[in-house]
Amino acid sequence: MVETSSAVSFLTELGEFNLIKGVTDASFMYNPKIDQGIKNKTILEIGNSNELFTETILKNKPQLIIANSNPVLAKYHQQLEQNGIKVLYLDEYKEQNPLGQIEYLKVFGKLFNKNNEANQQFELVKNRYDSIKNIIQTKGKGNVSTLVNTMYGDVWYLPTKDLLQAKLIEDAKGNYIFNDKTGLNSLSLTFEEVYKKGKSANYWINVTSANSLAEMKASYPNYTWFDAFKNGNVYAYNKRMNIKGANDYFEQGIVRPDIILNDLGKIFYPDLFPNYTLYFYQQLK
Incomplete structure (x- = not known):
């Protein structure tokens, strides 16, 4: 169970x-x-x-x-x-390492006498993750900046550079706007603090509570002030969410960080992955 x-x-x-x-x-x-x-x-x-x-x-x-x-x-x-x-x-x-969570697959391998299968699958995902990261790091121009999440009540919770969300963005060369903040506790900021630093960000990702730009605007009209919103560069990781609200990003995504990284690479540097279709993420219209 x-x-x-x-x-x-x-x-x-x-x-x-x-x-x-x-x-x-x-x-x-x-x-x-x-x-x-x-x-x-x-x-x-x-x-x-x-x-x-x-x-x-x-x-x-x-x-x-x-x-x-x-x-x-x-x-x-x-x-x-x-x-x-x-x-x-x-x-x-x-775990705050992009490959840290899937490494627990090895524990399940030991539990169910599938050590070889677990190790092989981990290596497959790790190699694919590293390959995608290498493409982005060597060919991505790094000329993007990224804002994440949305308001929760009166607070905007954001990761520090030491947390998983920011590390994925770093590997995807997304230049997270709060990458100068350290620590293992999330940042708790006001709208004004985030707007001051993120108003000109090129991309806005990890929006979950909306399926369209209109829904975002309805939930908090000041979201429209951000350049990423004005330019339509807003992405939610809810493409694989069912009618009950269960989100596969937090389920399959645990064992497939390589797909998450590929999604981010496609968002930030679409020319590097011309034949790739977003899996967990979708662009809000």
């Missing part, structure tokens, strides 16, 4: 999806096999981010639960462990 969408991705990547017998927060998982399994009753709903259905779990006696160290669920995990259920905690989301 699994509590994270990342675990679904790792198991799917190794061809072991059928081992999944229960999930939490099924509606937030993109993989359509999860919905199908719940409808067919081959996969159980065992809880959500606030609680676990311990009776259901104990009744079905899973060999293993793959979880992360969510403090809200700690008491449920403790209860399950006291009743002989093994819980494996994996916090791959804390």
Whole structure:
């Protein structure tokens, strides 16, 4: 049984999806096999981010639960462990290296006796990532600048240069506008602070709450002040989002950072990838 969408991705990547017998927060998982399994009753709903259905779990006696160290669920995990259920905690989301999260595939390889498959897949993705990065770094002119995210309430949360989002942009030679800020905590800025530094940015990426420029304008009219908005260079990573709001960028993207980098390379330097079609990202119209 699994509590994270990342675990679904790792198991799917190794061809072991059928081992999944229960999930939490099924509606937030993109993989359509999860919905199908719940409808067919081959996969159980065992809880959500606030609680676990311990009776259901104990009744079905899973060999293993793959979880992360969510403090809200700690008491449920403790209860399950006291009743002989093994819980494996994996916090791959804390990794800030673009290839760091997929390296957890090797842990799953050890768990399910698929070391060779896990190592081979990791090397394939790593080699492709490095190849794409090399193309961008050697041929990309570096004449772009990039703004990310949108307002959340009255705050604009942005990554520092040490966080994953900024490192992906760096590898794609996107010249992130706050690349002078360091630390492992996100920046919490006002609109005015972001506008002062980002008004002339060429690109605006990682918009998730809108499917069009009109929706963005309706949610916060001052977004129209940015040059990237005026020029239509706004990209959301919600091309693979289903009607429930589950986003494959945060699922398959964990095991395919090479595709994310290829998307960014296509956005910043389209001439370098003339035959490539955006996979996770889409340009807002």
